Amino acid sequence: MILDINNALENQLYHAVIAFYAPRENWPASTSFDDIAEITQQLPLKKLQRWERVIQMALRRALIVRNEAHFISWLDVMHYDGYVRERALRALQRGAPSRFFFAQMLRRLNDWAEPVRKAARESLLNVASLTPSDWVIDSLIEAILRFPSWGRADDVDKQALVTISELPEIQLALKQQIITGSSGPMPRLLMQLCCSAAWEAHLPVIAIDAIQPAVRAIAYRFMLEGYASWYRGQAYWQLTDKKSGARTLIGQTQKRQLTQSYPTWELIFQAAQDRSGIVRRVSAEFLIKNLSDDVNQARLLAEQFASDKAQAVRFRGDFALRKLNELTNAAD
Structure with missing residues (x-):
């Protein structure tokens, strides 16, 4: 050097x-x-x-x-x-x-x-x-x-x-940084920290109060999926087509089951009212996965998503409505 x-x-x-x-x-x-x-x-x-x-x-x-x-x-x-x-x-x-x-x-x-x-x-x-x-x-x-x-x-x-x-003083300060951080790698930091069960209690607050939409979306996703995932190793390129040389970036991730359970429909409705399309898209995604649980509630949300200003949310709302119509016709 x-x-x-x-x-x-x-x-x-x-x-x-x-x-x-x-x-x-x-x-x-x-x-x-x-x-x-x-x-x-x-x-x-x-x-x-x-x-x-x-x-x-x-x-x-x-x-x-x-x-x-x-x-x-x-x-x-x-x-x-x-x-x-x-x-x-x-x-x-x-x-x-x-x-x-x-x-x-x-x-x-x-x-x-x-x-x-x-x-x-x-x-x-x-x-x-x-x-x-x-x-x-x-x-x-x-x-x-x-x-x-x-x-x-x-x-x-x-x-x-x-x-x-996990030290109490450190954990509270990190939580505050994740919530108030308006820029920077706060979403990735939350993912890495959630390898510890001690962070599960903070997810509902982070989902509502975090400034960055990506942070709120991750918190909702973890609670709705029932498990947390994080990066375990460095991402690497995997060759998918030898003839064209096409490659795909593969991330090495690890996941664990959450020890706490959260009310699914309450979280879906809560995320549906979020000001960011990134978070509403997560809500629409899990609405589709839970359509048959409550058809009437699902239809209300699907109609809301179908008229959303975000294209990705509208697409999922239209899809949910088609699936609900299929369920209704099958029941008749």
């Missing part, structure tokens, strides 16, 4: 790490760890691998010229030696000094060394409880969204993230 000399933060971080490991006689003029924590607090969580490599470059240079026994710091969570990373994760049983360091600790769940992943799993809950909740939430969201692309992490590592998300 080549250091980007035009990136001020990158240069600042690189030289601060080297100065932190300066010989003892230079300590009065060296960088304190508080200075490094302040720099890392400014770093975006979108380029964690890049910042990790910058720190590893600085560590290699600093420790080559340093003759004293190596002492453990939060920088060692990103050390180039797996043994040092494991030792650091087991030794640093206190709150993270910045959201950057907690995010890097979460990334150790995808470390290439299994002992490092195990150390991260065993230390995360304690460190999370001692770290400011807003830092934990920012880092946790980034990790949960990226988890499907982590090739080395398995279900045990995913459970470590889920356990943190």
